[in-house]
Amino acid sequence: MKELPTGAIQVTFPSDTVYVHMAITVASNAATIAGFDKAIASKVALATDEAVTNVIKHAYDGRNDKLITLKAEITPESLTVKVVHTGKALTNEDVKLPNMEKYLKAKKPGGLGLYIMKQFMDEVDFLVGKEHCCQMTKYRLVDKSGG
Amino acid sequence: MAAGLEVHATQKDEAKVLYINGFINAHTVQDFERSIQSVLSEQNYRILINCKDLEYINSSGLGVLMGVIEEIQDNNGFLYLSDMNDTVFNIFDTLGFTHLFKVFDAEVEALDSLKGVSDSAVNED
Numbered sequence: 001m002k003e004l005p006t007g008a009i010q011v012t013f014p015s016d017t018v019y020v021h022m023a024i025t026v027a028s029n030a031a032t033i034a035g036f037d038k039a040i041a042s043k044v045a046l047a048t049d050e051a052v053t054n055v056i057k058h059a060y061d062g063r064n065d066k067l068i069t070l071k072a073e074i075t076p077e078s079l080t081v082k083v084v085h086t087g088k089a090l091t092n093e094d095v096k097l098p099n100m101e102k103y104l105k106a107k108k109p110g111g112l113g114l115y116i117m118k119q120f121m122d123e124v125d126f127l128v129g130k131e132h133c134c135q136m137t138k139y140r141l142v143d144k145s146g147g
Numbered sequence: 148m149a150a151g152l153e154v155h156a157t158q159k160d161e162a163k164v165l166y167i168n169g170f171i172n173a174h175t176v177q178d179f180e181r182s183i184q185s186v187l188s189e190q191n192y193r194i195l196i197n198c199k200d201l202e203y204i205n206s207s208g209l210g211v212l213m214g215v216i217e218e219i220q221d222n223n224g225f226l227y228l229s230d231m232n233d234t235v236f237n238i239f240d241t242l243g244f245t246h247l248f249k250v251f252d253a254e255v256e257a258l259d260s261l262k263g264v265s266d267s268a269v270n271e272d
Contacts, residue, residue: 017172017173017174018174020172020173020174021151021170021172021174038233039233039234039237042203042233042234042237043237045203046203046205046234046238049172049173049203049205050205050206053172053173053205053206053207056173057173100242100243101243104243104244104246104247107213107216107217107247108213109209109210109211109213109214110206110210110213111206112206112209112210112242113205113206115206115242116205116206116238116241116242119241119242120241
């Protein structure tokens with residue numbers, strides 16, 4: 001049987017929304033290399049889009065002159081995507097997910113990014129340090145988001 | 148239009164049909180919103196978005212749809228979607244947006260569903 005590849009890549013880019021599509025292409029390709037099918041690679045890509053966009057909009061307040069590093073680490077068990085920045089930190093305690101039933105009734109725009117990340121990845125953690133990091137993991141044998 | 152998104156609108160039967168080509172994310176969402184607002188400003192409240200060439204949509208784009216649905220419903224209109232790829236359908240389905248927006252497999256099915264529709268509201272709450 002063909003052995004699944006392992007390894008890590010990283011790319012650093014300016015905090016400008018023009019680079020978001022490039023970032024999700026990297027994440028999607030990493031998911032494919034890690035052995036995930038197209039449907040799961042798309043979920044990894046969307047979660048990465050939301051994570052990078054959150055950093056640009058909230059951690060860096062929309063400034064496009066900062067840096068973001070995207071890391072993708074493939075292990076025998078999982079793919080971990082890390083979005084690293086030096087802007088305002090978000091902690092796990094800060095994360096408030098919407099009640100989707102109420103959200104849809106209220107027809108209120110916005111606030112879905114973190115929900116998408118949590119739905120499409122198996123684990124999402126916000127790490128605070130010298131550099132801050134949104135760390136999202138997809139396990140090879142688990143897909144809780146359906147589809 | 149910014150690189151990454153093109154929107155083309157045309158009138159077909161009862162609906163203004165928007166053809167979306169590319170992806171809707173934080174970089175392109177303003178163009179998407181402008182296109183929708185342009186249609187609404189002409190008092191077209193019967194809108195079908197054909198997603199055949201929509202690569203993906205993120206939460207910014209979904210926010211635009213949420214932001215206009217009430218105005219459309221208040222004007223007895225509808226916002227239908229069709230021809231979604233698996234990626235786009237999956238995000239709508241996961242978030243429950245398929246309960247708020249009527250989704251058709253194909254544009255022709257959406258247009259067929261409108262035949263004989265009166266001026267009364269056709270959106271489903």
